Amino acid sequence: MRPLALAEVTRGDFVESIHMGCVAVVNAQGELLYCAGDPHFWTFTRSTLKPFQAIPFVHAGGAAHFGFAAPELALMCASHSGEPVHADIVQSMLQKAGCHEQDLQCGCHIPIALSTADMHASCEMTFSQLHNNCSGKHAGFLAYCRQHGLDLRTYLDPQHPLQQAVRESVAHFSSVSGSSLRMGIDGCSAPNYAVPLSRLALAYARFAQGAPDLHYGDAPRILFDAMAAYPELVSGNGRADLKLSKIGRGDWVSKAGAEGVQAIGVRSAGLGIAIKITDGNSRALAAVAMTVLRQLGLLRASGDASLADLAEPSVFNCNGRVVGKVRSAFKLKPSSERLHKPMPSR
Numbered sequence: 001m002r003p004l005a006l007a008e009v010t011r012g013d014f015v016e017s018i019h020m021g022c023v024a025v026v027n028a029q030g031e032l033l034y035c036a037g038d039p040h041f042w043t044f045t046r047s048t049l050k051p052f053q054a055i056p057f058v059h060a061g062g063a064a065h066f067g068f069a070a071p072e073l074a075l076m077c078a079s080h081s082g083e084p085v086h087a088d089i090v091q092s093m094l095q096k097a098g099c100h101e102q103d104l105q106c107g108c109h110i111p112i113a114l115s116t117a118d119m120h121a122s123c124e125m126t127f128s129q130l131h132n133n134c135s136g137k138h139a140g141f142l143a144y145c146r147q148h149g150l151d152l153r154t155y156l157d158p159q160h161p162l163q164q165a166v167r168e169s170v171a172h173f174s175s176v177s178g179s180s181l182r183m184g185i186d187g188c189s190a191p192n193y194a195v196p197l198s199r200l201a202l203a204y205a206r207f208a209q210g211a212p213d214l215h216y217g218d219a220p221r222i223l224f225d226a227m228a229a230y231p232e233l234v235s236g237n238g239r240a241d242l243k244l245s246k247i248g249r250g251d252w253v254s255k256a257g258a259e260g261v262q263a264i265g266v267r268s269a270g271l272g273i274a275i276k277i278t279d280g281n282s283r284a285l286a287a288v289a290m291t292v293l294r295q296l297g298l299l300r301a302s303g304d305a306s307l308a309d310l311a312e313p314s315v316f317n318c319n320g321r322v323v324g325k326v327r328s329a330f331k332l333k334p335s336s337e338r339l340h341k342p343m344p345s346r
Helices: 046-059 062-066 070-076 084-096 116-122 135-148 161-174 197-208 219-229 240-246 282-295 301-305
Strands: 004-011 014-027 031-036 042-044 182-185 191-196 252-257 261-266 271-277 314-316 322-328 333-338
Touching (some): 004 282, 031 197, 046 070, 046 161, 046 219, 070 219, 135 161, 161 197, 197 219, 197 271, 219 252, 240 252, 261 282, 271 282, 282 322
Antiparallel strands (some): 004 014, 031 333, 042 191, 182 191, 252 261
């Protein structure tokens, strides 16, 4: 199977662009229930990986050890917007772990909270690594190293015990053997892994379960509950990921990643949803995610109409005029495939 046309972008009444991609819907038992395009498309997980990068810390008792509450755990799983509340909580995490902003190795970028229109003003402002959208994850990395007496300077080395623990977590929840995981370096310099899209969906289905995991106990539930309770910390004001999380009303978590990746874990339905836009353009993600949620019967009618900006986002020009739409129209294909365990590389 190949990627499918998942969304189109109009200008006026004309279709200007088409975004191809793949979708996989999997339950916690490893059954592929629905798909669009190639459900096994090998995909770098990017920031959808963050909950599984945080699981070793929580499983080892790190939250209790440092007094991290749910907001701090949510920040560990966040691609936050660099708003003051985000930076303040990350700073608090570092202080509790006996670390400093200089110990972070995520790098510095202009906060996501600043739009293009704010770029000129941003030149007069000072940013630090605290504003990096991955700073919460990295603060958690440093806390894990403090708790276990590990070297802070090399915490991003793929061979570091921390990163080996992360690799084991990813392999466990995705049922992809550690030797088959494909590694690359993420935008924040942390190791990142590619898995078949269906395995990312499987990982989120397992993450969403309320029952204890056989290996990691209550760690997945604790992190899921933190993300569901504080979606504004996982994302940021005005962002599609925050809106997608809120319409779940605590029943699901939504996590986007760079290069057009989206994952959703639905607790009540026991489902994991994974989406990949193959050209890497994230503008199609919200419309595609809404189409998937609607076809799975997970959207309430009252909420659906009020979320037209997600289901069919507008395209604006520089004067704020609506010049087109992003719209999604595809059909999920039922499947009865059972994922093999573990997944071999191909």
